[in-house]
Amino acid sequence: MSAIRAYLGDLFQLAPYGILTAGALLLLVAPLGGSKRESKPMLTAVAVLSVLGAAFSLFLLPTLEGKAGPFLVHDRIGFGFGLTFLFLLLLVLPLLPTQTVKLKERPSAVLSLFLLSACGGLLMIFTDHLLVFFIGLELLSIPLYILCGLGADSKKGSEAAFKYFLLGAIASAFFVYGIALFWGSVGTVRISEISGAVAPSAVRSHGLATVAMVLMFTGVAFKIGSAPFHMWVPDVYEGAPATVVSWMAGGVKAAALVVALRLFGGTEIFQTPLWSQVVSAVAILSMVWGSLGALYQTNMKRMLGYSAVAHAGYALIALVCAMEGAFPEAAASLAFYVLAYGVATMASFLVFSFEEDEGRSAIRDLGGLAIRKPALAFALAVALLSLAGLPPLGGFMGKFNIFVLAAHHGHYGLVIVALLTSIISLGYYLRLIVSAYMEKPAHAASLPVHAAMGTALAVTVVVTFVLGLIPGSAIALFSGVP
């Protein structure tokens, strides 16, 4: 009996992934029942229930016995990021079949792809096995390649999808090649084994290991969207449907950052001064290139794409600290930052998706949003000011966490660059707010805002304020302090 229980316990460890996959498959076959059977609320309900089920089972996991086997590790860091990940997914999921013009046609396919992508992301978050990283990475990315291209009736859409696919595939190839070389030189593909028993002296060939690390770093840095591997970000963000981008900007980044954290921060091999400098350089490059690039954009999504590059830079500062021995604090501040940033970016892109559905994508088309749709404008303003890092919003607290950490490790240079680029970023965020609030409406009042969008935006506003004003519980949650 206890053997069966143990077996079930072990099996239950796979529950989150299983639920998501089952939901995805169910959604895929739903249209086979005939077009009359395919009702959008039902499909949305199935999708949302799958996500909720996965989240619930995640909660239950620590209380049950069972090992996840050699591939998965359900630790606190994973939980922090994983819950953020699923939370962001829940915000955007109900919107997909209703709001986005391009995606409305095939709701079951879209929802199913999202769930598969989420499953991949969760795999990336809850593992320390390099090959599972890779599987998760592919499972996360491939549905997104498709989603970017779905409903692409314009050249920009096709370009976005193709560019993302091509560059993403190359980055994944780099990554897996790096894994292979890494295994060849170090002899293991489990991170915990590297950091624990295996000292750098056991590395069979330092040259090979270094090459491997560079390749893996390239792959991950691409996914995070950091310079100089960021060229795809503005184009893809511009061409893909805004709701898909809102998920990419938040969720995908979260998953990629966990990989980076575990790989670079969790192993001794990367904790050398040289690697710290490399990551610092990438961070500075991202912050500067991203901020300056966004200044001259006229397309809303493209501008936020460059800002995503800058934010990747801020996140990398925490990574630098993780690589210098402050792993738990860095993980906690990164988790907080991802939540604050993910929520704010999602809100911005959701507002942009509303504009997009009416055919508008230029910044000046935002004109008078405050008069046409005051609630949307308010949510956008809160989100953008949070991204800029102004108190008392969540984005400020997220940056503050990272800056305190960096200052304590003596990285004042990084902090100063980060703060100065924050000022520059204000330049373009304020431009969006100016357009929304301070210009006359360029068009008449238009489509109504769907309840799902309104709810999602309201949640983002509340979360942003809560993270900014009462961050204590979130910080405690992420850092494991009771």
Next chain:
Amino acid sequence: MRNSLLSQIIFAPLLAAVLIAAIPKRFVRLTQAVGGFGMLLTWALSCSLFLGFDPDRTGFQFSEFVSWIPFYGISYSVAVDGISLVLILLTTTLSCLALLASYRVIQERVKEFVLALLALETTMVGTFAAVDLFLFYVFWEAVLIPMYFVIGVWGGPRRIYATLKFFLYTAAGSVLMLVGILALYSLHKDQFGTLSTAMTDLYRLRLPVETQITFFVLFALAFAIKIPIFPFHTWLPDAHVEAPTAGSVLLAAILLKLGGYGFFRLALPLFPAASVAAAPYLAILGIAGILYGAFAAWAQEDVKKLVAYSSVSHMGFVVLGIASLTPSAMAGAVFQMVAHGVSTGALFLLVGVLYERRHTRMLADFGGLAKVTPRLATAFLIITLTSIGLPGLAGFVGEFLVLTGTFRSTFLPHPGWLTAFASVGIVLGAAYMLAMYERVFLGEVKFEENRLLQDLNLREGITLLVPVLLALWLGLKPGIVLSRIETAVLSIQRTATSGEKVSDDREGDRP
């Protein structure tokens, strides 16, 4: 005293804002009434704070402490000493006047305007009341957001340019202050082992002179942009001119004082050795501001821009007073902040009155108005004389104290010459203000439109009567302010100049 009066004062406007948010926007009168009531209530509470303040006690009073983010040792800690007390009362008074002045003037999006003013009041009072450095920074930055909207939505033709310049310039300085805050926080952890951002804890830090100087520069830059100190003043003329009347009033009367307050609360007590070292440079910049602002004002044809530059000039006295590091000069600086708040706030109100009638602010378009609008002319005259520094009115006390303090300062080189140069500023002030008055009010009525101008109505009369009375009262009985700021100024002056930290007894115990 362990009560929540201070928090009530800080958050009452925000509470009113929440109430107003629920009112549909077509109920304009109701919105304005609720907003006005909220501000009056706040003002009344601040009066009770003022009356309940004990001038003879050292240290902070009315302190409140709530642990906010224990993970970082950040707390919601507010308290007042004499300096913040008078500035808070100034804030609440002028906020009421600003709201009253915008009644009927702001016609579009009134609800959002009232919300912005209320949010602004909360953040301004909060900045003065905060005694936790993190809380101070949060309020300091948060002040920018409502003001940015006030200028950008309801301002003049070049409002977008003006508000962006204002926001980015000020935020850049604040961000440098954040670097300083992070570093201080780190140093405190190293020196004392505990995490804390409470100012009283940070006052205990012992830092070598070079470190102090670096920090002083970081903090002083943020304050220098706010005050503004020459040459960081270039955002001010545009922001003041393009802002709507209520915005200009609050910007000039209160926001500029945040910078001066920052020196008293942070830069001087935290970095005393650096303050002494920097004093001569600050003094020179202050005098430069006095003279530059005065000459620039003299050359203006636009009344609002003239008043804006006069603000630069008057705040130069505040800077000089701070830099002299003597008790009388520093007390003069605080008094000047209050007096300037009253007089410049009134000046912008007056300019607003003119503009609302004639839709022009150019001196050339006026002339001889004293015959047409005698009440306006009287109010304008009294405020002009206050601004010049005529004895008997509020402006004199601050400038006089600053000049005597500077003359006797042992921290400045050639104090006699510096005082002489600064005094020239007073003469110039008389020149441009009286010239302005003459061109607008005296002589013959030059244009027909001017003959038909209405004199002050009841609402405008009230908004101007208050500053006029305050100008007289403060000028004749400056003791009401001076007696309350004395202990605070003395203690800060001693801390800044002795190299030893004189301990401020913190009122009440921490739980």
